[in-house]
Amino acid sequence: MKGLFLTLEGIDGAGKSSHIDALEALFKARGRQVTRTREPGGTPIAETLRTMILTQPMDPLTESLLVFAARRDHIVRVIEPALARGEVVLCDRFTDATFAYQGAGHGFDTAVLSALEQWVQGRPLQPDITLWFDLSPELAAERLAGARLPDKFESQPVEFFRRVAAGYAQRAAAASRFVRIDAGQSRDQVWQQIEAALAARGLMGSR
């Protein structure tokens, strides 16, 4: 069985985490082993870096280096071994988020991000499919209000998320692995879009 690398992307509050349980259940019901993980994070080192990245102010290059350092550890220890075992890897955010947040959101040089991506992802390692949860920043903020305390990124103004969303749109336009999910719809409708996208790409396998 060939490994499948699926990433979930979109601004804070877009609904990524809300659908990862169902995705795991869907693939397991089809007999697949599933490794479920997230970025920044997914290993002890990367989770330590995550805490630093999400809580401490730092200059954009430092932040990008830490994000890619965490990613390197995550790829080597978790993602590549799982794919080599033929598993489905479900990853809540990956490199597209770095281009959207550090690049489009904070205006950091995307040429530097591309260079880091080459270094860290080598061959290159890219997702097979990326579910892009597209939601307006206003609706996302409404959904997040009261849900939890905001981290360093979540407390950014709505203009920041507009730039992040535009960054995702730009990435999505450039790669066929992206599936745009209209995340403004109800949970059921969002899930139907996800199932339809997986089926259309022949990724559901047989039961």
Ligand SMILES: Nc1ncnc2c1ncn2[C@@H]1O[C@H](COP(=O)(O)OP(=O)(O)OP(=O)(O)O)[C@@H](O)[C@H]1O
């Ligand atoms: N389709 C939907 N309709 C209404 N509310 C939703 C929908 N999907 C998710 N929510 C709610 O919106 C909030 C944000 O969802 P979720 O935590 O899944 O977003 P996220 O993309 O994982 O955000 P983050 O990047 O901050 O982790 C949650 O309170 C969730 O219950």
Ligand SMILES: [Mg+2]
């Ligand atoms: Mg989440």
